[in-house]
Amino acid sequence: MKKTIVITGGAGFIGSHVVRQFVKNYPDYHIVNIDKLTYAGNLENLKDVENQKNYSLEKIDIVNAAQIDSLFQNYKVSGVIHLAAESHVDRSIESPMEFIYTNIIGTVNLLNACRKFWKDDYNEKLFYHISTDEVFGSLGSDGYFTETTAYDPQSPYSASKAGSDHIVRAYHNTYNLPVIVSNCSNNYGPNQFPEKLIPLAINNIKNNKPIPVYGKGENIRDWLFVIDHASAIDKIFHKGVPGETYNIGGNNEWKNIDLVRLLCRIMDKKLNRNPGTSEKLITFVKDRAGHDMRYAIDSAKIQKELGWKPSVTFEDGLEKTVDWYLGNSNWLKNITSGEYELYYSKQYSNR
Ligand code: NAD
Ligand code: DAU
Numbered sequence: 001m002k003k004t005i006v007i008t009g010g011a012g013f014i015g016s017h018v019v020r021q022f023v024k025n026y027p028d029y030h031i032v033n034i035d036k037l038t039y040a041g042n043l044e045n046l047k048d049v050e051n052q053k054n055y056s057l058e059k060i061d062i063v064n065a066a067q068i069d070s071l072f073q074n075y076k077v078s079g080v081i082h083l084a085a086e087s088h089v090d091r092s093i094e095s096p097m098e099f100i101y102t103n104i105i106g107t108v109n110l111l112n113a114c115r116k117f118w119k120d121d122y123n124e125k126l127f128y129h130i131s132t133d134e135v136f137g138s139l140g141s142d143g144y145f146t147e148t149t150a151y152d153p154q155s156p157y158s159a160s161k162a163g164s165d166h167i168v169r170a171y172h173n174t175y176n177l178p179v180i181v182s183n184c185s186n187n188y189g190p191n192q193f194p195e196k197l198i199p200l201a202i203n204n205i206k207n208n209k210p211i212p213v214y215g216k217g218e219n220i221r222d223w224l225f226v227i228d229h230a231s232a233i234d235k236i237f238h239k240g241v242p243g244e245t246y247n248i249g250g251n252n253e254w255k256n257i258d259l260v261r262l263l264c265r266i267m268d269k270k271l272n273r274n275p276g277t278s279e280k281l282i283t284f285v286k287d288r289a290g291h292d293m294r295y296a297i298d299s300a301k302i303q304k305e306l307g308w309k310p311s312v313t314f315e316d317g318l319e320k321t322v323d324w325y326l327g328n329s330n331w332l333k334n335i336t337s338g339e340y341e342l343y344y345s346k347q348y349s350n351r
Contacts, residue, residue, distance in 0.1 A: 002054070003124075004030045004075045008062060008110065009084030011035040013192045014130070016045035017230040018081060023049045025234070030054050032075055034068075035084065036061040036102075039339050044331055045191045062106030065113075072117040081237060082110055083130045085161070088195050090347055092157035093289055103160035104167070111171045120176075127179045128237050129168040133222070133249070133295050134158035135183060144298035145183070147245045154290045178242035182232070185249040185297045189226030189317065190324035194336060195343065197221075198318075201260055202325045203332060205267045205278045212348055215287035217257025220294040224250035225317035228310040235308045246306070249297025252314050257282075266322050285351035 005022065009015040010033030022031050035041045037059055049055050060067045062084050071077075084106060086092065086099045107129065114127050136145040137152030151166075153159040171177040188198045201211045232248045240246060254262075264278035271278075302308045312320075325332060336344075 002028055002030045003078050004032060005079040005081065006032045006034055006071070006075070006077050007081045007083065008034050009041070009082075010057075011037055011041035011043055011045055012083065012087070013040070013045075013189075014187055014226055014229055015083040016042075016191055017189070017226050018083065018233050019046060019055070020049050021227075021230045021234055023052050023055045027054055030056070030075075032056045032058060032071070032077075034058045034060040034062070034071060038086075040087065040193050042191070042335065044334070062109055063101045065109040068109050068113045069116070072113045077114075077117065078124055079126045079128070079237065080110060080114060081128045081130065081233065082107065086157070088193075089134070089155045089157045090195070090288065091343075092155055092160070094346075096156035096160075099156050099160040103157075104163045107164040108167055111168065111177065114177060115171070115175055122176065122178050125178055126237065126242065127168065127171075127177060128233070128240070129165065129179060129181045130233065131165050131181055131183045132158065132161050133183050133185045133247070133297050134292065135162040135165055136295075138292035139294040139296055141294070144296045145247060146298045147183075147247050147301055154292055172243050180236055180240045180242060180244060180246070182236055182246045182248055183297075184229055184232070184247075185222040185224050185295055187226045187229050188223050189321050190328075191331075192226070194332065194340070197256065197259075198263065198321065199325060201263050202267065202322055203336065205264060205281060206271070206326070208281065210283040211260055211264075211281045212283055212285040212351060213257055213260055214285060214291060216284065217255065217260065218293075219256050219291060220253050220296070221256070221259075222249050222296045223252050223254060223259075223314060224248065224310060225312040225320075228312055231311070232302060232308050235306045236302070239306050246302045247297050247299050248302060248308075249299045250310050250314070251297075251299065252310075253294075253296055254314075263318065263322070266318060270322055270326060285348070
C-alpha cells in the first residue's frame with residue numbers, strides 16, 4: 001500500500017527539488033505537495049513531475065487550520081516534510097507579520113493536525129521540520145554552529161524560524177509526537193527566487209544592472225548546492241532518529257564580495273565578455289539592518305551518523321546554476337515581472 005507523504009512548500013526553491021527527488025525515487029509513496037503559491041511558489045518548478053501518478057498538488061494556506069484538517073481527512077498522511085515558510089530576511093525586516101503567521105502559526109497548525117489525526121498512534125509516523133542555521137545568530141571569525149549551539153536569532157525571519165523549531169520540539173517533549181528538525185546553511189542552485197543573492201546577481205549581471213552588495217561585502221555564508229540539501233532531507237526522513245536534530249552544511253564559506261567576484265568571472269566567460277566587465281557592476285549599498293556577520297555549520301553528526309556528505313563542489317554547482325539561469329530565461333522573465341519589479345524598486349532604490 002502507498003504511504004502518503006505531505007511536503008509543504010513544494011512549489012518553492014528547495015521544496016521543488018525535494019518533491020522531485022521523492023516523486024522519482026519513491027514510486028510507492030504518494031507525494032502531496034501543499035502550497036499556498038505565494039510570490040515564491042512557482043508551479044513551473046514542477047513541470048516535469050506534475051503529471052506523475054504518485055504526485056498531487058493541494059493549494060492550501062497552512063495558516064488556515066480548517067484547510068489543513070480537511071487535507072488530513074482526505075488523505076491518510078503518515079509523514080510530513082515541512083518546508084513552507086516565508087524565507088527572505090529582507091522581506092521580514094519590511095513586514096514581519098507574514099513571517100509570524102506562516103512560520104509560527106502555520107507550523108503549529110500542522111503539528112495540531114498530526115496530533116489530531118494520528119491519535120497517539122505514532123507507529124511509522126514522522127513530522128520533519130526543515131529549519132535554518134540563522135536561528136543560531138552570528139558567529140565571530142572562528143567556530144561553527146553545532147546541534148547544541150544556543151539559539152540567538154537576530155532577524156524577524158530567523159526569530160520566527162527559531163519559534164517554530166522550539167514549538168516542534170515542545171510537541172515531542174510534551175506529546176511524544178515523533179519529530180525531527182534539521183538546520184541547514186545557505187542553499188543555491190536552479191529555481192531559486194531572484195531576491196536571494198546568487199540568482200539576483202546572475203540576473204543583474206545578465207542585464208547589465210548594478211549588483212547590490214550590502215555594507216562592505218565582508219559577511220560570510222556557508223553555501224550548499226540545493227540537490228545536496230534535498231538528499232540530506234531524504235536521508236534524515238528515512239534514517240534520522242525521532243527527537244533528534246541534524247545540522248546540514250556545505251563546509252564552504254565565502255565572503256559575499258569574493259562570491260560576487262567569482263560569479264562575475266564565470267558570467268564574463270559565459271557571456272563572452274572581456275574579463276573584468278561584469279565586476280564593474282558591483283555596487284556597495286547600505287547594509288542590511290542587524291546583518292549577521294558569519295554562518296558556518298559543523299555537519300559532523302549527519303556525516304557520521306547518517307553517512308551524508310555534500311556531493312557537488314562549489315565550482316561545479318555554481319557553473320550548473322549559472323547555466324540553468326542562462327538556459328531558462330523565460331522562467332526568469334516570468335518571475336521578474338510584476339510583483340518582483342515593485343519589490344526590487346522598494347528594496348533597492350533607497351540604498
Ligand atoms: P521559498 O521562499 O523559495 O519557498 C517557500 C514556499 O512556501 C513557496 O512555495 C511558498 O508558496 C510556500 N508558502 C509560503 N507561505 C505559505 C503558506 N502560508 N502556506 C502554504 N505554503 C506557503 O523558500 P526556500 O528557500 O525553498 O526555503 C524552504 C524552507 O527551507 C524554509 O522553511 C526555509 O526556512 C528553509 N531553509 C532555506 C534555506 C535557503 O538557503 N533557502 C536554508 C536553510 C533552510
Ligand atoms: O542560512 C540559511 C538562510 O540563507 C535561509 O534560512 C534563508 O531562507 C535564505 O534566504 C538565506 O538567508 P541569507 O540572508 O543569508 O541569504 P541572502 O541570499 O538574502 O543573502 C546572502 C548574503 O548576501 C547576506 O549576507 C546578505 C547579502 N546580500 C543579499 C542580497 C539579497 C547582498 O549583499 N546583497 C543583496 O542584494
